[in-house]
Amino acid sequence: MHRILALTIVVAGFGLPAMAEIAPEDVPWSEDGSVAESLTGTPGNPDEGKVIMTTNALGNCVACHAIEAMPDVPFQGDIAPQLDGAGDRWTEAQLRGIVIDAKRTFPESFMPGMYKVGPFIRPGVAYTAKPPEKPEDIKPILSAQQVEDVVAYLMTLSE
Template sequence: MKLSTTLLTLSVLAAGSALAEPVAPSDVQFDDYGAVAESLTGQPGDPAKGAEVLSKRSLGNCVACHQVSALPDVPFQGNIGPMLDGVGDRWNEAELRGIVSDAKKTYPGTMMPSYYRVDDYVRPGNAFTGKAAEGPLDPLLTAQQIEDVVAFLVTLKDQ
């Protein structure tokens, strides 16, 4: 009886964690150097989906600025950001999660977009377009997409 109660408790806990809500962008905990130790979803990322997010124009479009030799079929890779080859050796998973979520926490002057940020933007105001957004914005990527990109980036090791 005790064993079946324990197994039931463990299965309920496992099911509850699978249904856990992702960490909201405003609740992400960055350390002093911009790393994010905890997963944003509690679920592992999918490297194949991460490669898709990285290379698709309608998603992260990271290749607009970065080159990735592991994605030779992706045309028009950029050269204004650092090459991502070997990035899995240079940074650990927490550091990569922080950089992808909000690179400005690690590199304050970077031009890299903050993919999981919703507030504290400097906005030009209505003077330019008359259509400046008010309040928090939606993040550019979902928490799971961040985890997928990080899962792909950690696979990019130096030969």
């Protein structure tokens, strides 16, 4: 009964459920670490992607990656590959896979999985230093649509 009610509310809230969002646990990985399918079915917005990549509390990609295409963003990090030209070097599916969990492509990668909820060693709830009370307390760093937005921006980085 509760489920039916909840479903009704979801349908009422979002209109036709054109496509269910793919949960972090259900990402359809290819063997090479790429993900061909969109996580949401909604095309990513590159402008949103740019904001996500430069906002500390969101993707904060520039903490580690330099992007010359964003000359207005100060203090870009230099511990990870520069992202200019990423759209030429990688396919959309490869970029999506790297953003979701780069370790599927590069096993030793320093890069955190942006749409990953485990398994982790001693995960805390965000930066509270507190352990989760239930598994759902560990949220992915980015939402499914934010991943799509970031991928859409990366695809614009062409040299």
